[in-house]
Amino acid sequence: MIPLRHLVSAAATAALLMACNNGDASVPAKADASAVTQTSVRTSPVAAETSTGFASETKTFRDWTAICDNGNDCAAYGPAEDNGGFVMVKLAAGPDAQPQVLADSWALDAGTELIRLDIDGRNYSGKTENRGEFNILTIDRPSDQLMSALAHGRAMRLSAKGETVPVSLTGAAAAFLWIDERQGRLGTPTALIRKGTRSARSVPAAPALPRVTVAAPATQRDLPKALSPHVTSLPQARECAALYENTDNGRNDWAVHRLGADVLLWELPCGAGAYNFSQAYVISANDGSNPQAVDFPTPRGPIDSLVNSDFDSATNTLSAFGKGRGLGDCGSMGSWAWTGREFRLLSENNMSDCLGLHWDLWPSTWRTAR
Template structure:
């Protein structure tokens, strides 16, 4: 269900962004049985094992990542356990395929390059991966159902299919892979001031806001300086727009103070997203929003449920007139994974 919500939001906001001429296009994700996979706009990909239905007491976190480019190594990280001895074994369908040393108390193991490729290719031929300690005690398991398809998807998205650099879709073609080309956002540095909207202005804004009916009980609105513009001081307002058990919604406005001292507010402009859980919001909404003045970024973290194993997160940088997407991650499957898949990245350069 939550995956459908995420997909709907991405599609609606992509159309809205294209309509304004600003069109970040985050990558897509796909799910194959017990694995989900996706890539960002620079063809860096990640495949994640999903937990089975039922108890997760012995469920392992297994994440496969690979950046773009012909020389990019494949990495597998296995986590979700605590080592009680200094040795481990990786088993697939009961057969030991790798073993090594680990610090007692360690909680993750990473396999990089040739080692990672060897394990990934063995995973694609199996049904269950298991981690055991040096004494043979089981530390955790993960299903491999769907991993072969997920890794083929990764090969195709990165342009490796049919070449010697592929993980699964091996072939005799010359080594080829798409190269990363992330957008670079050159942003002028913001110098905050002490000029902020007064309480009367904020009350008037809250009473006129479309989310006025969602405000109940004790509410708190916050305002932050966005520095000076040619027409007066600027400020961003996070207006309380309702809360649930684990998600707090904020309507985002930008205000300007005129020469008479009055504040005029307008919904903030975002080049992508900012819809919260509603694709038809009349104002930009962020969930569990946070502002970092030093980086000029605002972030959103919408959890699909309290466990935090599904949802979406984004961050945007303020460019003086609007908020521009710098990163986005999603996990559409509420099945125990804490590893959300990055689907967008932009490099930011702040200049004086």
């Protein structure tokens, strides 16, 4: 099975990795239409948001992938044979954090049976829990012996009901070393791979996370009953209408929400597939004038649409879930808040490879303080 990074379109993948502002308490809760059209669609580079010194980063080490978010929480995972499952190690930032090992293989059809993890003939036990269509083996506070086996072992496998699936260990040691270096664990008892006698208290604390001030929700009464011609005159709106596979030139699935006293958010369908539906967003005054297409910032640059997105007027937040395939075990999830002037990222989780990992367990790539 081909990894998601080769399957998903750039638009669908990029749509869900956003940046947020660090400490925007001075941003007004509301903005008038003129202010919105001048500022809300222009965002600062993501580099300016990582004032803690930690950027979200993903590294590939042979068969293993390692991911650390802006708060320095990290995860590393390796694929089972034919991408039929995974073994993942998660480790939060800070001196008191403990690793967690997760594993599953959708190819095993384990049902409620315990999934076994064996390395070089030795079994490492844990608990198996059901998450929808997935059964996850979880080993909390794994032993030093298990972590050493993951880093230096020769052969790993998952098994259930008499079936066995090999899982690659190639690259695990390098992924662990990169995490240890990034989190400042090398030479301490908390290191994943290169332990030592240096005090665990020398491990840096988790960095402060960015804060996003969410604007107070606005009333949704007296919203427009028709799509404004000012909005449809935008080049992006015309492009979306041409792309969207629906009747009436793609204009019958639009929606509108109120962000402030004189600020509307228009949601336009902008492409459809088997399980991914993209939306573009436009901000305008109440009469539709001064429309501006919203560009959402990402670490790779701004994008102009989201995937499977939904606006919650009660919390002034947008959420999106771009699926790598219909099973929903890979892709990207994100949520953004309206600050009164622009949308800022609240959280993002990403799983680039389709390995049967439930979305609740996807590695974090961006977080904000709550």
